[in-house]
Amino acid sequence: MPAHTRITGVGTAVPPVSYDQPELLEMFGVTDPSIRSIFLNSTIERRGLTLPPLLPDRSAAAETQGELLAKHTREGVRLGREAVLACLRDSGQDVRDVRHLCCVTSTGFLTPGFSALLLKDMGLSTTCSRLDVVGMGCHAGLNALASVAGWSRYHPGELALMVCIEVCSAAYVFDGTRRTAVVNSLFGDGAAAVAVTTGGPDPSSPGPELMRFGSRTIPEAVEAMRYVWDEQQHKFSFVLDARVPYVVGAHAEEALERLLAGTGVARSGVSHWVVHAGGKKVVDSVRVNLGLSRHDVRHTTGVLRDHGNLSSGSFLFSYQRLVDEETVTRGDIGVLMTMGPGSTIEMALARW
Structure with missing residues (x-):
């Protein structure tokens, strides 16, 4: 019998300071009713953000692109370290056990990347293999997980880690426009x-087996989500097209059918849905198109409410809530789903 490749631990981290939407509107002096409504109707209550100290007039200080990149590096290492340590505690392992480290980010560009910075910061073995997945966007967590699972299958019994590190406040542009307001209200x-x-000393691990991965790219919507250089602000800026929820929703059913094809698993046999918290309209569109109940996406909507869209790591925050709920039983089937630029839908089939 082949050894199973499983998720054996999870850990998350957020900044020590969080803000509600009215606080952010006041800090950035937003008075336009149409932009205020974007913030206040997002279903997001609070978000952890790393923002500079307020100026004497209680307004937010502007940050240069250099300052934003420095924040991405500094806070990314701190958050990444905290998440990795929490994950190792959950899995009952030690930093010295890590043999492969994959780091995912889309909120800044570094060379060397977070995998090298964390290896040095945390004292990982200098023979630990590394991979950095950079710039893919919100769906990248599952792309990277597929790669890590592949590495694990060729190194049975050895510990691989994937960590998604997103300092979204290092990719913000505040220019008072509706375009940037959508992004600033969300992440x-x-x-x-x-x-x-894979395998190892405890094959009875309660973590789910990663059975299969699936991808669906929608080339005709390649411009719907993109990271661009803003010439006026002299900063990188993220763009979200209004059609994103509909593009994702319209292709979700096809992506799911391809994932389940030939597995013997029917859609009705899926007990748990771990979906990326992309935003209220995105989650609603996926839910309607896949025929899911509000209960099915309760962890996704809870993460969106408490943290906003955390980009590539959002689905793992939902996964952790599912684990903490302690309602999963052996043999249950779950689907993990992320969405992002490309436009792309990624899915994984898991079995406990």
Whole structure:
């Protein structure tokens, strides 16, 4: 019997300071009713963000692109370290056990990347293999997890870690426009890590087996989500097209059918849905198109409410809530789903 590749631990981290939407509107002096409504109707209550100290007039200080990149590096290492340590505690392992480290980010560009910075910061083995997945966007957590699972299958019994590190406040542009307001109302800072092992000393691990991965890219919507250089602000800026929820929702059913094809698993046999907290309209569109109940996406909407969209690590925050709920039983089937630029839908089939 082949050894199973499983998730054996999870850990998350967010900044020590969080803000509600009215606080952010006041800090950035937003008075336009249409922009205020974007913030206040997002269903997001609070988000952890790393913002500079307020100026004497209680307004937010502007940050240069250099300052934003420095924040991405500094806070990314801190959040990544915290998430990895929490994950190792959950899996009952130690930093010295890590043999492969994959870091995911889309909120800044570094060379060397977070995998090298964390290896040095945390004292990981200098023979630990590394991978950095940079710039793919919100769906990248599952792309990276597929790669980590592949590494794990060729190194049975050895510990692999994936950590998604997103300092979204390092990718903010505040220019008073509706375009940037959509992004600024949505994203929060956070990191999430998972431990992955194939076989090993405890094959009865309660973590889910990663059975299969699936991808669906929608080339005709390649411009719907993109990271661009803003010439006026001299900063990188993220763009979200209004059609994103509809593009994702319209292709979700096809992506799910391809994931389940040939597995013997019917849609009705899926007990748990771990969906990226992309935003209220995105989650609603996925829910309607896949015929899911509000209960099915309760962890996703809870993460969105408490943290906002955490980009590539959002689905792991939802996964952790599912684990903490302690309602999963052996043999249950789950689907993990992320969405992002490309436009892309990623899915994984898991079995406890």
